[in-house]
Amino acid sequence: MASVKGAEVAKHNTKDSCWIVLDSKVYDVTSFLSRHPGGAAILLKQGGTDATNEFKKYHPLTYVNDLPPNSLLGPIDPHTFGQLRQPKPEKPTPAAEANAEKEVPHVSLCIATTDFETAAKAVLPHKSYVYASTSANYGLSHKGNLEDWNRITFRPRVMRDVGKVDMRRSILGYSSKYPFYISPMGTMGALHPGAEPEMVRGGVRKGCHLVISTASTKQNEAIMESYVAEQHRLNDASPSKLFFQFYMPADRNRAIDLLHRVKRAGYKALWITVDTPVLGKRTADRVLQAEEALAVGVEEEPTAAWEAGHENPLVPSIGGRVVGGFLSPHTTWEDLAWIKKEWKGPIVLKGIQCAEDAKLALEYGCAGILLSNHGGRQLHSAPSALMTLLEIRTYCPEIIGKLEIYVDGGLRDGTDVLKALCLGATAVGVGRPFLYALAAYGSKGVERCVDILADELQIGMGLLGITSLDQVRPEMVNASRLLNRMWRPEVSGPKSRL
């Protein structure tokens, strides 16, 4: 293939013809503009430039293989990089300008997990903060997640000798120093240049398990390498393990290939996200996309219209970023059979939101379920994990103990973790606090976030009157305020399959 001169590339920076350089190769991305779920503006801004560094912030470079095959125009003439267009420096938004004045507090001044959000806001570009904090529609699901933990109180016992407290738990057979793990979150490169490996280093140093996202900035093999290197540095002393969160690619062969790669890399279990057959409406992300589009002179059409003619209008996007062909809307319970065959290991379903599906997961032989509404980023007015846990206790308590039950969403304090365990959760996932901690302080922040949760949990256990997590019981909490709001089949209509 003949090389392309930088001066030629530089000319193609419009809606009608948009070329970019990635890893020293020139691509014509014009036909892809209308399909970029993050909006055409992201690509247009990079038109005629070397977009490699910007691209790597969000995706593995291998994603370029998802572009139509004829979009590769050839290598760039290496002597002509200087002729490329230079991207315009971003005009800081008023929010970013206000943040630039702020200083990041010393990490030891982070006393509660919520302090990391304030710190992250001070360091992050507005766009990255929006990506982490956004939730679906006008935010009800996320708000419910946060509020429901506050609606439960403890029923502590006193005078019980709590001099020594042990908070170990086992997660899918892997001993864990804590009954919590770091939730899978995509595109960490948007939050910290070290991306997922930096998060992993913090988790491993503290002996905390992590679930790694399919939509990670780095490839799963590279993330595993960072895990192995950190373990090696610690003489393999950390009990921390990596699990893999699986978004079902639309293409079956691609799905199988990914499963095999993940297995070979050494991930210990598969967490299949089932609450995302299509991407939720991430309102703040959409506002930003519209602003970016207007800034480059494009009026964005609503997302569904861009994709008209595609089988499912909202499929290929996560967090507003391209994930080429991920998120199949067609997945059903029957798919578990071939996934199990290919994976040959424990499977957890992430995103169970009612008692019926919890029962089904057991029937289909899953090792665990994660009660979750995706941090309030998917369905508007979804139940909090806590409400789903109470629903399971009410309508199918027999499944508790037969499979592992995880919960996530809105847990911000070690005592929230304790409440979940009292009600039968095996362990809990914590998301945004770790992401904000990473953004503001890198792996040191991640370590600090583990310490804060562990400290609160340990104090909470002592004050509740228990010394080990084997002693947690439902009668140690008062959930009556939530139980009053419990779904009742006789009110909702005909009896369901429960």
Ligand SMILES: Cc1cc2nc3c(=O)[nH]c(=O)nc-3n(C[C@H](O)[C@H](O)[C@H](O)COP(=O)(O)O)c2cc1C
């Ligand atoms: C920025 C961000 C990215 C996320 N990316 C993914 C993802 O790639 N896959 C997934 O299954 N869940 C993803 N989640 C959901 C989390 O795994 C988890 O369910 C949620 O964050 C828990 O709620 P919390 O943030 O309130 O703790 C993401 C959440 C956030 C905040």
